[in-house]
Amino acid sequence: MAEARKSMIKIKPKKYKVGDTVKVDFIVIHPMDTGLQKDKKTGEIKPAHYIDNITFSFDGTPFTTMKVWETVSTNPYFSVNYKVTGKGKITVDYTDNTGEKNSKSKKLKPKG
Amino acid sequence: MKRRNFIKSMMAVSAVAATPMTLMAKEEAKAKKKGPNDLDYTAAVAAITSGKEAKDSDKVKLTVPEIAENGAVVPVKVEVDHPMEEANYVKAIHVLSTKNGNVRCVDVMLTPANAKGYFATRIKLSSTQEVVALVALSDGTFMKAGKSVKVTIGGCG
Numbered sequence: 363m364a365e366a367r368k369s370m371i372k373i374k375p376k377k378y379k380v381g382d383t384v385k386v387d388f389i390v391i392h393p394m395d396t397g398l399q400k401d402k403k404t405g406e407i408k409p410a411h412y413i414d415n416i417t418f419s420f421d422g423t424p425f426t427t428m429k430v431w432e433t434v435s436t437n438p439y440f441s442v443n444y445k446v447t448g449k450g451k452i453t454v455d456y457t458d459n460t461g462e463k464n465s466k467s468k469k470l471k472p473k474g
Numbered sequence: 475m476k477r478r479n480f481i482k483s484m485m486a487v488s489a490v491a492a493t494p495m496t497l498m499a500k501e502e503a504k505a506k507k508k509g510p511n512d513l514d515y516t517a518a519v520a521a522i523t524s525g526k527e528a529k530d531s532d533k534v535k536l537t538v539p540e541i542a543e544n545g546a547v548v549p550v551k552v553e554v555d556h557p558m559e560e561a562n563y564v565k566a567i568h569v570l571s572t573k574n575g576n577v578r579c580v581d582v583m584l585t586p587a588n589a590k591g592y593f594a595t596r597i598k599l600s601s602t603q604e605v606v607a608l609v610a611l612s613d614g615t616f617m618k619a620g621k622s623v624k625v626t627i628g629g630c631g
Contacts, residue, residue: 383589396598398575425587433571433579435547435596435629442582445589 367391371454371468380446380472386418387441388454388466396432413458418442420470421450446472515572519608522568522581523616528608534619536607545599546629550579552607554591554617558584564591566610572620573603598629 369390378384390413397410412432417424426442444452453467513521519528537551554564563586569579579597591609599605606620 385592396575420587423587425585427583429581429583431576431578431580433574433576433598435598439594439596440580441592441594442584443588443590443592445587447587 367462367464369454369456369464369466371452371466373452373468373470378446378472380448382472383443383445385441386444386452387439388416388418389437389439390456390464390466391437392458394432394434394436394438411458411460413438413456416440416454416456418444419453419455420444420447422453446470448472513577515570515577518570518577519606522608522610526614526616528616528618530619531609531617534607534609534617536605536619536621538605538621538623541624541626542599543626544629545601545625545627547596548599548605548623548625548629549594549596550605550607551594552592552609554609556591556609556611558586558589558591560586561612563612564588564609565612567591567593568608568610569593569595569597570606570608571597571599571603572606574598574600599623599625600628601625 367390369388372387374385374387392413393411394413395408395411399408400406401408410432413430416428416430418426425444428440449472450470451467452470453465455465457463533555535553535555538548542548550569552567552569554567556564558564564584566584567582570577571579580595582593584591602623602625604620604622606618609617
């Protein structure tokens with residue numbers, strides 16, 4: 363927990379029932395530097411800094427893992443599907459190549 | 475005389491010990507420089523499929539813009555028309571580009587809990603090239619779909 367990053371989990375659609383398939387969107391504010399770009403102010407090359415591993419889990423059981431490289435855009439967005447099985451919590455853990463670890467979670471509240 | 479010999483032998487031993495060390499260090503540096511990230515497209519595909527052939531398939535639906543004005547943000551959507559059951563499901567979706575400095579973008583490992591082979595993200599493209607979605611199924615076969623994207627302004631550095 364070096365620094366807390368702004369991130370967001372969105373469940374689409376907003377209303378869902380048990381058994382529905384929902385979209386889980388995850389957005390995080392991250393520079394995703396490739397290690398090729400120059401800093402405009404100092405003229406020095408910015409070191410590579412990107413997210414490399416993401417794990418989506420529901421109540422502690424991972425259902426999707428991702429390996430990410432620097433070719434993903436700044437402030438990355440990832441979207442996967444998930445079948446709602448009941449009440450619980452979706453957690454997204456992500457680490458970057460500098461060893462920074464963060465996580466974000468959101469409660470799933472199916473209606474009906 | 476003894477002492478001279480002794481010193482000579484010591485020097486010889488140290489020289490022998492030193493050469494492989496430096497060589498090894500050099501090789502290591504080379505390997506580091508190349509890294510797992512600097513594969514070209516065919517090598518990257520071979521690394522994923524481990525030599526198996528990936529066939530073009532209609533089941534993989536790849537949605538990318540035909541012309542991307544800004545190469546730094548290119549939306550990519552992959553949908554796979556395949557059942558997601560315990561025995562037969564989409565194991566992984568790999569998003570690759572053909573000409574980027576690092577051709578690999580994202581490897582997504584899915585499970586039956588996902589209920590649908592779907593993935594969306596935004597990637598960077600350095601120039602006009604093809605974006606490829608390589609899909610691995612749980613039975614060990616591979617499918618792929620590619621589409622070329624025209625990039626007006628490159629987005630990689």
